[in-house]
Amino acid sequence: MISLRVLFIAVPLFAISIPCIAAPLAQHVVVIGVDGLTAKSVEKADTPNMHALMKSGSYTLAANSVMPTVSGPNWGAILMGSEPAVNGIHDNEWKLDKNNPFPTIFRALRTSNPGATIIAAYEWLDFGRLFTNQDVTQRVNAIKSALQKDTSENAAAHYIAGQAARLIQEKKPQLIFIHLDMIDHAGHTYIYDSDKYNSAVGEVDGLVGAIVKAVDAAGIRENTALFVIADHGGKNTGHGGDTPEEKTVPWIVSGAGVVQGVVERLQGDAIEGFFQRWRQLAHILDAQLRGDVGPLLDRLQPGA
Numbered sequence: 001m002i003s004l005r006v007l008f009i010a011v012p013l014f015a016i017s018i019p020c021i022a023a024p025l026a027q028h029v030v031v032i033g034v035d036g037l038t039a040k041s042v043e044k045a046d047t048p049n050m051h052a053l054m055k056s057g058s059y060t061l062a063a064n065s066v067m068p069t070v071s072g073p074n075w076g077a078i079l080m081g082s083e084p085a086v087n088g089i090h091d092n093e094w095k096l097d098k099n100n101p102f103p104t105i106f107r108a109l110r111t112s113n114p115g116a117t118i119i120a121a122y123e124w125l126d127f128g129r130l131f132t133n134q135d136v137t138q139r140v141n142a143i144k145s146a147l148q149k150d151t152s153e154n155a156a157a158h159y160i161a162g163q164a165a166r167l168i169q170e171k172k173p174q175l176i177f178i179h180l181d182m183i184d185h186a187g188h189t190y191i192y193d194s195d196k197y198n199s200a201v202g203e204v205d206g207l208v209g210a211i212v213k214a215v216d217a218a219g220i221r222e223n224t225a226l227f228v229i230a231d232h233g234g235k236n237t238g239h240g241g242d243t244p245e246e247k248t249v250p251w252i253v254s255g256a257g258v259v260q261g262v263v264e265r266l267q268g269d270a271i272e273g274f275f276q277r278w279r280q281l282a283h284i285l286d287a288q289l290r291g292d293v294g295p296l297l298d299r300l301q302p303g304a
């Protein structure tokens, strides 16, 4: 629980318990998964949209990835609410057992609410190997697109964020998971936490803002819970190891069902299964992120 101590030192005020006030329950969940986003960069880069969510919701800048600090095992841990030792995803070469897929939050919501609109929009194509077609209503990836015409460095991230924003307005999904990969590319290319990397973080913060605006435009902001999370950080131009730079990531949650400073149980009928699953497996919804990140870290630390 080293990170827990770090959090207390970094933000001692948040250790004071904050009174729980009943917040509206969430009927929609928007998860923005930012691949390779370091906790440090959230503070160092120009991130007004992430900070607005942090201010209005709950967050930790001291969450830990599972080991190894590689994308597949960590997105798997997040989607499945389980550790690599349990779900078997130890690397990016892992392949889904289509006959016996490990349950995901998508599956949990699909089971509890067969009519739910569940969308996965992802830049990293291998993210799409973590779940089945039956789990989601719609997949959006960066293959079928106008990307061939747009060869700019971050075209795929902008495409995915744009499609997600459009679908949020058109379909008002119960759950949309948006995976953006451009920060991780920037880390591998320009060194994690470098100026150029932080500039890319600022660009992704703009995409976060556009997605929040789409939630507003859809008229569902009041009953939407928004997450900004990351799988791992990075050091120099890589990740996979056990250093704080590679392991320490931000988790931010704001919106319906979330009391400022305290994550409340989110039990909107439409998403009850999703949250029950995540709560059972991940304990996340009882975590008082600013006062007690223990349950969250339990979820993120291997073997806990």
Ligand SMILES: [Zn+2]
Pocket (backbone or CB within 6 Å): 035, 036, 070, 071, 072, 184, 231, 232
């Ligand atoms: Zn990753």
